Amino acid sequence: xxxxxxxxYLASKSPRRKKLLEQVNLTFKVLPVETPEIFRKGERxxxxxxxxxxxxLNAAKEIIKEGIIITADTIVVINxxxxxxxxxxxxxxxxxxxxxxxxxxVYTGFSVHNSHNQKTITDYEKTYVTFRxxxxxxxxxxxxxxxxxxxxxxxxxxxxxxxxxxxxINGCYYNVVGLPLNKVFQTLLRIV
Amino acid sequence: xxxxxxxxYLASKSPRRKKLLEQVNLTFKVLPVETPEIFRKGERxxxxxxxxxxxxLNAAKEIIKEGIIITADTIVVINxxxxxxxxxxxxxxxxxxxxxxxxxxVYTGFSVHNSHNQKTITDYEKTYVTFRxxxxxxxxxxxxxxxxxxxxxxxxxxxxxxxxxxxxINGCYYNVVGLPLNKVFQTLLRIV
Numbered sequence: 001x002x003x004x005x006x007x008x009y010l011a012s013k014s015p016r017r018k019k020l021l022e023q024v025n026l027t028f029k030v031l032p033v034e035t036p037e038i039f040r041k042g043e044r045x046x047x048x049x050x051x052x053x054x055x056x057l058n059a060a061k062e063i064i065k066e067g068i069i070i071t072a073d074t075i076v077v078i079n080x081x082x083x084x085x086x087x088x089x090x091x092x093x094x095x096x097x098x099x100x101x102x103x104x105x106v107y108t109g110f111s112v113h114n115s116h117n118q119k120t121i122t123d124y125e126k127t128y129v130t131f132r133x134x135x136x137x138x139x140x141x142x143x144x145x146x147x148x149x150x151x152x153x154x155x156x157x158x159x160x161x162x163x164x165x166x167x168x169i170n171g172c173y174y175n176v177v178g179l180p181l182n183k184v185f186q187t188l189l190r191i192v
Numbered sequence: 193x194x195x196x197x198x199x200x201y202l203a204s205k206s207p208r209r210k211k212l213l214e215q216v217n218l219t220f221k222v223l224p225v226e227t228p229e230i231f232r233k234g235e236r237x238x239x240x241x242x243x244x245x246x247x248x249l250n251a252a253k254e255i256i257k258e259g260i261i262i263t264a265d266t267i268v269v270i271n272x273x274x275x276x277x278x279x280x281x282x283x284x285x286x287x288x289x290x291x292x293x294x295x296x297x298v299y300t301g302f303s304v305h306n307s308h309n310q311k312t313i314t315d316y317e318k319t320y321v322t323f324r325x326x327x328x329x330x331x332x333x334x335x336x337x338x339x340x341x342x343x344x345x346x347x348x349x350x351x352x353x354x355x356x357x358x359x360x361i362n363g364c365y366y367n368v369v370g371l372p373l374n375k376v377f378q379t380l381l382r383i384v
Contacts, residue, residue, distance in 0.1 A: 025352045132374060160217045163366060164377040173365045174355060182324065185356040
């Protein structure tokens with residue numbers, strides 16, 4: 001669906017993002033970049049995810065001199081506070097208790113860069129996610145699977161437990177998985 | 193997550209519903225039942241999907257005398273009109289043109305029955321889905337894949353094209369795939 005002679009790189013270590021881009025039949029290579037994800041005090045969530053996506057892009061541009069680069073960063077915000085990835089199972093339980101019975105917001109910032117025309121577009125998507133009330137047994141059982149550990153907010157919407165924890169969402173579903181497919185796709189069309 | 197000594201049957205030929213129940217690690221058998229899906233003039237969408245789910249349940253109960261049976265039926269409603277599965281590629285194009293740039297509603301009715309205590313629960317879920325404006329090339333290309341043909345409304349939200357056609361949803365995502373996982377799971381917990 002995207003026509004380009006350039007190689008497309010997904011500069012992300014997230015296996016979910018890789019799977020999502022495969023789902024829309026995009027041909028691309030994965031470039032694992034390492035950048036610290038630091039939250040600055042008082043910085044608005046939309047600015048956080050766009051800044052980190054750009055920082056990841058700058059790191060990727062050090063390695064890739066020719067091609068199209070995609071980067072992304074996802075955070076979860078509840079009651080105005082950013083929650084990142086849990087430190088351990090205990091921390092995952094704490095996060096899930098916060099999400100239980102409440103609505104939180106998932107932000108994903110992304111950057112798309114074309115080395116040929118030197119264009120860079122940075123944008124974001126936000127989705128509201130409402131959890132049903134969870135009981136402590138379900139929370140513990142889910143934390144025990146280890147699955148929440150590498151996820152912002154300590155859950156995966158596409159997980160076995162994650163799927164049955166969520167009552168409703170408002171916005172882009174794929175944004176909650178880790179990459180807003182529709183918006184990223186439209187951005188790629190504009191940049192190639 | 194569901195504890196029962198009874199065999200659970202999914203009485204549906206939909207490969208998507210099978211995949212969804214596998215995703216939440218449910219152990220079950222598939223029972224392909226055949227029932228005509230007839231829409232009655234003036235019948236409200238919520239009544240249509242609940243009635244058809246019950247009709248499928250009655251057909252399944254003829255075959256399965258012991259166990260837990262799950263049935264479901266999904267329809268798409270736009271401007272108050274029900275659209276079912278497209279008749280052919282031409283019909284799929286017509287449906288997708290209607291959905292383009294608009295919001296429609298996906299209804300899934302489902303029935304869960306336990307032969308042991310003779311309990312039956314029938315319920316439904318509804319989700320609003322907003323398509324971005326599609327161009328006729330994308331519509332044609334998607335119809336050509338053949339993928340829209342066995343889907344109510346002529347699209348699959350989890351398809352390659354489907355995923356990038358959708359701007360936002362409001363409600364349960366899995367309902368749009370074909371089975372509202374959270375609600376079905378909660379219903380199973382109540383009935384076992």
